[in-house]
Amino acid sequence: MIAGSRFDVRTQMKINVDTDKCTGHGVCESIAPDVFEVGDDGIVHLLSTELTEAMRPTLESAVAECPTQALSLEG
């Protein structure tokens, strides 16, 4: 795995939101408010797709603590 090397700052990491599963708890927003926000439509929206390796542990927490398993991390 060369492109997604763990310490590459220009990460290939990508967050996916399954909008069928998301019910807008917002736990992800409370963990990473710069990345996630629950909108008035009651589901979460991505505020930023510019993710860095330094954010990985935080994003992993957001995935693990989503009450509806609506988030996944790619790369």
Place this chain on the structure above:
Amino acid sequence: MSAPQPHLVVVGASLAGLRAVEAARRAGFDGTITLVGAEEHLPYDRPPLSKDFLTAVETPAAPTLRDEATLRDELGVSLRLGTPATALDTDERTVWLGHDPLRYTALVIATGATPRTMPGAAKLTGVHTLRRLDDARQIRAALDTGARTVVVGAGFIGSEVASSARQRGSAVTVVEAMPTPLARPVGEEMGIVLANMHERHGTTLRCGVGVESLEGTDRVEAVRLADGTRIEADLVVVGIGVAPTIEWLADSGLELGNGIECDKTLQTSAPGVYAAGDLASWPNPLFDTRMRLEHWTIAAEQGGVAARHAIDPANATGYATVPYFWSDWYGRRIQFVGVAAGTDEVRVVSGDIDSGSFLALYRHGDRLIGALGLEQRSQIMKYRLMIARGGSWSEALEFAAARNAASA
């Protein structure tokens, strides 16, 4: 003597236990991992059991969190399901599964909690608690036949069951011994507000009266209340709280009290032994008090924290969190962040308590300590963040006013 091969044992194969094994692998732990579960089932999600699992038109599949292949092949977990842990010997670093010893180098205890029940419940069919998948299947089967339902306890589980049973078309009565439901989790004032949702949706709510007895010979026929009222019932669901599942640790020497007493890193009184989830009591520095929380989110967080600390104790740090729980009644989402204990004032800052959508803030001194939202998905977590920062009451009120103005 060479050091033993690293072996992380996680006792409890529900949410906290699953998140523990996942976190250990994410952290790079490449030793053996064994996940021990009392139930035969693969780790599954409990919140749906009182909600969608009961209301779905088609018989729903088990809300399994991870399939067996993922656990075995991707996470490299050895599964010991249907084998409850029976004892712990911390000197020998051994968990006993009946007569079967399991040696560990690091241990996470996540055996959760067990529902309290009531006298006479065990000998009558049609009387259930709701914690396990098997409970939910039986309750669902009763609702399939239009069971007249009595729910004992107007807490969150009881209220969700009542809501689901109403949605299925059953007649439902909720009986609560306390004068006000939910006083502990959300305070008396808001407990009354939430409880009013029951009557608005056709559920009868009786507060301040205890259950005298369950009537019936083999099958439950009625619930007799302390004031003499007799309520006919085909299904009785008892939701009067849970107790930490710690009996199996009675001879372990672990410090037990209100659950398992842990330090700020979730370590128990025994080295290398950590606890997570419903049974873990630990000092939460954000609120200067010991807490033991029975919330989904806390189990998910603590499972990960406990496992990371168990495999790398030298880098263990204090665990702080702002509690979060939710409950879904009659298609509406209740969310609470923070704490209600110690509240000096509750103020509704948005919406209307009679409208089915409102936000209330909780003050202690000059600090914001809690927020309750009914249908406030886009607002509530702003306050979880604010509480985590130690936000002031005036800051919270100004923020709420600004949000109201922006959406007006």
